[in-house]
Amino acid sequence: IVMTQSPHTLPVTPGEPASISCRSSQSLRDSNGYNFLDWYLQRPGQSPQLLIYLGSTRASGVPDRFSGSGSGTDFTLKISRVEADDFGVYYCMQGLQTPYTFGQGTKLDLK
Amino acid sequence: QVHLVESGGGVVQPGKSLRLSCVASGFTFHTYGMHWVRQAPGKGLEWVAVIWFDGSKKYYGDSVKGRFSISRDNAQNTMYLQMNNLRADDTARYYCARDYGGYGDLDYWGQGTLVNVFS
Numbered sequence: 545i546v547m548t549q550s551p552h553t554l555p556v557t558p559g560e561p562a563s564i565s566c567r568s569s570q571s572l573r574d575s576n577g578y579n580f581l582d583w584y585l586q587r588p589g590q591s592p593q594l595l596i597y598l599g600s601t602r603a604s605g606v607p608d609r610f611s612g613s614g615s616g617t618d619f620t621l622k623i624s625r626v627e628a629d630d631f632g633v634y635y636c637m638q639g640l641q642t643p644y645t646f647g648q649g650t651k652l653d654l655k
Numbered sequence: 656q657v658h659l660v661e662s663g664g665g666v667v668q669p670g671k672s673l674r675l676s677c678v679a680s681g682f683t684f685h686t687y688g689m690h691w692v693r694q695a696p697g698k699g700l701e702w703v704a705v706i707w708f709d710g711s712k713k714y715y716g717d718s719v720k721g722r723f724s725i726s727r728d729n730a731q732n733t734m735y736l737q738m739n740n741l742r743a744d745d746t747a748r749y750y751c752a753r754d755y756g757g758y759g760d761l762d763y764w765g766q767g768t769l770v771n772v773f774s
Contacts, residue, residue, distance in 0.1 A: 578758075580758050580759065582759060582760055582761070584700070584761070586700070591750060591764040591765065591766055591767060592692075592700060592750070592752075592761070592764055593764070594755070594760060594761055594762045597755065597756065597758075597760035597762075598756075598758075598760070603755075603760075603762060604762070633699075635699065635700055637700075637702070637759060637761075638759070639758040639759020639760065640758075642705065642714035642715075643702060643714065643715065643716045643717055644690075644702040644705070644759045645702060646699060646700045646701065646702060647699075648699050649699045649700070
């Protein structure tokens with residue numbers, strides 16, 4: 545399954561909203577209605593951090609300014625108001641079938 | 656407190672082998688699936704392999720299938736990645752990660768270990 549993110553780079557001003565798109569080459573929705581799509585943030589020099597799993601469920605400790613939406617092949621990660629700690633590279637990843645695959649990443653940059 | 660610590664990386668010549676280890680602590684290791692994910696210098700994340708909680712199932716990325724082997728020792732809270740016939744494009748930081756829900760939700764990651772395949 546090929547994962548495609550857009551944009552590649554997203555310049556944002558702290559306090560403003562941000563939105564990242566992720567599309568899969570086939571549906572990530574199973575027969576029970578679950579979407580096997582995760583979002584990760586990798587800050588500079590750090591290991592990735594799970595933000596969202598099953599398309600829209602925030603991981604433990606993730607602020608509610610992060611939200612995930614979408615179903616099937618089209619997904620979106622939204623940040624309601626970007627903070628300084630949010631800059632880095634965001635990845636989506638599909639967990640529906642092996643081999644699991646990541647998107648190419650979207651770099652959230654300071655505008 | 657969950658901790659994952661990778662080790663075993665280093666500089667190796669093409670065609671040689673290396674074994675990475677990931678020691679887990681702070682959770683019931685034998686009840687979680689575990690993954691290896693790698694990141695080449697300046698590049699994005701690439702999923703490498705997964706092993707089921709009991710070691711009964713193992714799956715690999717296309718680029719490592721047939722060369723890499725994932726395993727685990729639940730008595731030692733340790734996961735391994737045996738890497739054979741290494742190539743230059745295997746150069747990367749290798750992370751181990753815990754699978755939270757069994758569907759690729761990688762909720763804890765180690766700091767990674769660097770592998771440099773260099774002739």
